[in-house]
Amino acid sequence: MRPLPDSMPELTPAPRGWWERDADDGERQFVSTPPPTRGPPAIEVRKLSKRYRGGVLANDEISLSIPRSAVFGVLGPNGAGKTTLVRQITGELVPTAGAIRVHDIDILERPLAAKSLMGVVPQEATPYQHLKPHEHLVFFGRLHGMSRSQARGRADELMAALGLEEHAGVTAVRLSGGLKRKLLVGSALMAEPSLLVLDEPTTGLDPHSRREVWALLESLRGRGTTILITTHYMDEAEMLCDQVAVIGAGRILAMGTVEELRGLCRRRYKATFENGAGQRQTVYGSAYDEVVDELARLDIHEYTIGKTTLEDLYLELTSQTLEESQYA
Amino acid sequence: MRKAIADAALIAWMETLKVRVAPAMYVIAIVFFPLGMLLFAKAMTPPGFDVGVRLVTGSLVFGLGLATVNLLAQFILFERFNNEMKLVVASPVHPLSYAGGVLVYSVGQALVTSAVILSFAPLFDIDITLSFWLLPLLLLTALSMTGIAVVIATWAPSMEAGNMMANTLGILIVILSPIYYPIERLSEWLQWVARFSPYTHAGEAINKVLSGQGGFEREMLILAGITVVGLVIGILGLRWREA
Structure with a gap:
């Protein structure tokens, strides 16, 4: 029998926080506690239900509250209701019952106001096939109210950050599935939204690209962006998420921090x-x-x-x- | 309001960029196909029958109508079922801005076709009279069925079903609109049906203008009324979120 180790191996995710410069001595120090959230939660869902035509109950009285600046993960098997939940939060789908508020704005009553605060990467979305990556980014930046020059500057940054520069000359139809996914993530990030909603954003990406997206999301987290992410990847949830909800058969089965869930x-x-x-x-x-x-x-x-x-x-x-x- | 208009313009511009993907196809669709149909119709007309203006009228009306109804429906259906539209739905864009943008692009394309037909008509030995009244008439003709096209495209359960409905609607309207023949040739009940078609009145008005005749105001007013009703149907019936 193999001798028992003295201590058990532990998962040690990268420390969360940000660097701050001390006002007195100018020294930089790492602050590991997320900034205190102010105001109402970024997303508040109360008794949300969705029954499709045909009778399928995809979401069954789901309630959750996502504080600002948090990274919140939703895990569940295929058909659990994750995408239905996200589609209702982003205003693509009308709930059967319940309420959804985004930064205290009712998504059903004021959808444009709520969407102006969000960047969304839907699961099954496709970029506009005839646009080049830079054009695509600028287009969605301008739809979010950016000026042309702002949108172009921001698009330049994101092209570099997402590794799309070498594909700048081709239309989106010629991009691989992984690059299309990165383009969608970039389009959602154009207006630097205070809330980012990502429905399986790294599906189809190679490990290197996944880490690029993670790094991008971590940098956003450090700036106080609230992130809602659905994923099948446990390592992604463990690495990125402050809190996780496990969904099954349209209901929340468990919710809490990663440690609490373990x-x-x-x-x-x-x-x-x-x-x-x-x-x-x-x-x-x-x-x-x-x-x-x-x-x-x-x-x-x-x-x-x-x-x-x-x-x-x-x-x-x-x-x-x-x-x-x-x-x- | 300013953002809504800006968004519509942006979407129209984005749609226009599709031309560069297959420019030859667009030239064929916008220029060669309608001219070819006009030339064919002229060639098939027996000698002695001076129906050139009617042929140009028919080409304009059907070109505008079919182009906007079918093109508009196809664009929206393609973007909807290819999941390109999801990104726009998730953005702070008013649904009417999206519909307006796609509409501007479709109408713009149809007006280019009209300009080509009107430019080439004299070359086919067809004498036409150009008037500035043609522009509002052509616009109303293009817009008249777009509301219904938008409703079909946003409610269709599949791309195939939507295309079939849009094509069927377009063809039915074409067949039932007496542009190439006098309305009296239809049976009484079909005459009543034809009077509800915007293309019947568009055809009469445009034919009078191209012939240098007056007295087209009545047809123009009826066309405008039907167009307004169609647009209201489109605005109220546009589906942006899935229920």
Whole structure:
């Protein structure tokens, strides 16, 4: 049996915060606490329900409140209702019941005022195929009220930040799927919105591009932008999000910080190994010793042991919901 | 209001840039196709029948009408079902700005076609009289069915269904509008139906103007009334958010 390590490996995401210069001595220091939020929440959703024609209840009385400057993640399997929730928040879909306020503006009563505060990257959106990337960015910047010169300057910045400069001469139809996605993210960022809503923004991106987008989102977070992101990627949620909501069958199954959600998982530890048939297997336990005992019982000597992750909680919660909906 | 107009202009400009993707196709659609149809119709006319002005009128009315109804519906349908429109819906853009922008582009394209037809008519030995009244008449003709086209495009359950509805509407209106023949040739009930078509009145008014005749004011007023009704239907029926 492999000797137990002295301490368990921990996930250590990059420190969150920003650099400030001290007023007295001019020294720069890192402030790790997010700035206190002022005013009403960036997004407030109360008992939001959406039933499509045909009777499908995609969102069932969802309530949540996203404070300003927070990065809020929504996790859920396909068909859980994430995109339906986001589409209602961005004003693309009319709710069946409930209320949505964006920076204290009712999205249904004053959609233009609410949208002027938002940058949105819808999941299934496509850039205008006939526009070049710079033209696309300028177009959406101007739709958000920027002047031509402002929009052009900002587009230049984003072209560089997103790695689109070498593709400046081609129309969007000739871009790869990943580059199109980056162009959509850039278009949403043009007017430097106070609220950014991203529906699976890094789907289809290579790891390098994903990290470029993450870096961009982290820099926005440091400036106080509220970010709502739906994602399938656990590492993305763990790296970026202050709070996460897990959605299943149209309802919120769990909500809290990443650490709080990890703590919800009944099976705190897991070990991964290859069985006699060469297949990867995982055993879980609520205590470290429980896992070790199980491995010993199975006569397993080569294994990797660690704490359960957000993905394990996600699978635990959503598999229950999938079973319920299957047998409903 | 200023932003709404600016947004419409911006969207019209953005739509215009589509021309550079396939300029040859646009030249064929806007120039060669209508001229070809006019030349064909002229060639098929038996000698001795002086119907040149009627042929030009028909080319103008159907070119304008079909171009704006079909083109407008196709643009909106394509952008809607290709998910390009999602970005605009998520932006602080009034739905009428979007519709107005796409409309300006479609009407602009149709007016270019009209200018080409009017320019080439004398070359086809067709004597026409040009008047500044042609411009408002052509605009009203182009706008008359756009409201219904917008409703079809924003409510259609699929791109195929929307295209079919827009094409069917356009063709029905064309067939039922007595531009190439006197209205009296239709049966009584079809005459009543034809009177509700904006193209019937557009055809009469434009034919009178091109012939150098007067007395087109009645038809112009009726056309304007039908156009206003159609635009109101379009404004009220435009679907921007999914229910």
